[in-house]
Amino acid sequence: MAWEGNLWVKLNRPLTDEEKRRQLRHDVPASETPRDNFSVFSMNDVFLESTNALFRMRGMLTYGCLFLFPLTSYMLYGQVHDMTHVPESVPRDATLTAVMVGMGVILIGIVVLFLATLWGFLQENFTWTRTPIRFNRETRMIYAYRGAGAKGVIAVPWDKAFFFVEKRRKEPISRVTPYLIRCHVLDANNNVVQSFSVGSTVSTLLDETTPTGRDIVKGVSDQFEYIRQYMERGPSVLPVPDLVPTQVSLANSMRIWGRTDKAILAERNFFTTLLVLALSPFTYFTALLHYIGQRTSRQPVWPPEVERECEQTRLAEPVRA
Incomplete structure (x- = not known):
């Protein structure tokens, strides 16, 4: 077993039938609507840097x-x-x-x-401000910063990485079921030796077999399709992402934690609006804890060889938040 944020990941084992059934293939479209879903730190013609699934939940623990x-x-x-x-x-x-x-x-x-x-x-304080994942489309390599089972940076070829939609256990208090993109690194015998999450978690109160629940869970496939099209076709075919801020500030933590609430309020539904307003003290307090956790932590630094591989060769510096 290995620990990633607040998720236990079992290693040194074969793939399960559930993982195989939920596989996201790099050579098959996962969705017709690629969306970043606020999961991209930076993107240019050489690499895309993504959040892991726990970045936006920092502060909860x-x-x-x-x-x-x-x-x-x-x-x-x-x-x-x-x-x-x-x-x-x-x-x-x-x-x-x-x-x-x-x-x-x-x-x-x-x-x-x-x-x-x-x-x-x-786990959320006096550690790293974030655990990013880089997708280098020129070398077709993926680099994950200190994921589960790794003492350093995980490196795996894009074509050999095993992606799938991971369904987590229902949360005991909120009763929502989280879904996320997970990438397993496999050995020659197809055993899981390392693992890391990618993108943003989506959660639903409804079962994924229902139309609404299925539409919500589809957001995970949309995220993977965004990455897949970037790796296969480049950034020019994709919508410009809403970049996740990397600068540590209280305003940015508030923006990260309040983004979902703003989207719900924009729907102008009476009951959901009432729920958001009732939970707003919790949201803002957790955003404060998110900021404190980042302020007490240090920024991740990629190894020199990874930085060299990700140097710009065709465009200017990447756009960063």
Whole structure:
């Protein structure tokens, strides 16, 4: 198993039937409507740099940790205090020993939960501002910055990468089902040795077998088709992307987190508008955590050999947000 943001990815195994069924082929159109869906950092005639699926969700894990940290701290303090301040009136016999052993087991559980909370906090803070993926159409190579199972940059040929639509488990609170593009790197025996996500996650409350749910999930295929057409035909055939900002600022974090809300408000639906307004404090607070996480982190730097391969040969510098 390997960890990517807040996703567990199982490695060193064959492809599953579900992954094979959901495969996105580089030589077959995935959609008739290629869309970037706010997942492109920069694009030029040589390379396209994309977000990973968790970039826009940054701040969510910190949000949960902020609630767990004081709770686990209080539990830890209380448990240690109770174990070290046994009243003198309590007999020092086998019963007390059994109680102390039980309390020790509980203490270990609390310590594990406390450390897990700190670990989760560090997944979005004091790390990288982003984990980009580069698609080089001249060398037909893909470079993924520190994805699951990799100690450094993952490099895989475009023609050998295994892409598919990944369906994640339904989220317990919101009850939505997330879908995203995942790329597996396979060895000579077609076993998964490395993996990384690409683009933006789409989520739906409806099953993908329903017309509305199917239309929402189709957004993942639209994203892949945008990348596929870029690699096969170049940027001139594609709509100009709405670039994701790479500069760290509170305004950019607000823009990233508030983009979906603005789109919903533009539909002028009474019930969805009411829901967006009710959740707006949560949205803006999480955007603040997104900004703090980026501010405490450092920008990723591609290895020199990757930068050399991605140097411009035909156009000026890429447009960046």
